[in-house]
Amino acid sequence: MQKVIQRTIMAEKQAARRLAKRRSIFKLQQEKTNREQYNMSRSIEIQDVKAATLARREDWEMGPLAPKRDVGLKKDTWGAIDSQRLRGRVWSLEKRKEILKPWGGETWLNLAKGDRVVMLEGREKGMIAEVKSIDLERCQVTLDGANMVDVRIPAYMIQGNDEDKRLFRPMEQPVDISTVRLVYPLQKQGEEVKDVIVKNIKGKPTREELINYRMTGKAEHRRYVAGTKIELPWPRKEDEDFKDHPEDTLRIDVELPTFIPTLLRPPFPSSVIDELRNKFSAFRTRHNPEYIAAKMQEDKEKEAKKIQIKQMRTPLNEINRQERRLKKKMGKKQVLTPEMLQKLGAIMAQKKALHEKVTAVQQGREPVAA
Structure with missing residues (x-):
């Protein structure tokens, strides 16, 4: 029976090593892909900056004789950027923890879709906008109607039934989450309600919230202004409008109990359990009493065989026995x-x-x- 246990432990360790190896290879491949995408976007951005610098210098040197640049093949897309430039850099787990630490971390992030934030950098510095989406991998937020840029759209991506036939579309360019601050309307004593920039937000989950997170997987907690008891409510979520379709399963069919558990008999025969769980699997840790008794009997037989081998008298054992007797007669002193x-x-x-x-x-x- 000890060999069965050892085999199970060895199989689990081997499976863990293989899984760790696969995860490390997948992580390296993912990092390589992200690095290549970032380098591509950076090279496109550098090319655009160089072209714009050269065009600006030519316009300054040639003056009235400067050529028109919104003609030819770039007539419809002049001034628009490539869509690759909208993709930020995918940060590692350690870097994400460092960037998102002021916001409470990745799991208990104190920022949600629908919050109002103010931009601290960029050409629209001081603008207040609503959070449209949050990208945790790139530590970026997309603001509704802010930081708009024209993006080139390839002709093959424009569908035939699309009314907008332009080769460029205005889109929101994401900004780093470290360049925004939460804005919330607060009222002081004797003053009117006005927007206040919240620099530090604290939101520590309680024990009940942690238990609820482990049970449901939903990270919900309360957030406060750091150093005060002023609670910052989460933005209201609009109720999703569910529509019924002919192929949907009826609710009565889902909620109708079709199995009643009992302690008198298992849900199905043990033979079916053995077929599903693979009775002879190397990863199995629970066995039937008959299987355990058979393995214990095998161990007893092996031990009896070892004792029998030790008791056998062979020529080599006889020679060793005679040498031990001679050494014993000679004694320790020579x-x-x-x-x-x-x-x-x-x-x-x-x-x-x-x-x-x-x-x-x-x-x-x-x-x-x-």
């Missing part, structure tokens, strides 16, 4: 014979003569012959 003492004396005299010779050479006198 007596030196005259021949052994004579050999030891000759070796000691030789080493002493060599030592005297070395000492004489070091003192600068002739060595005495031994």
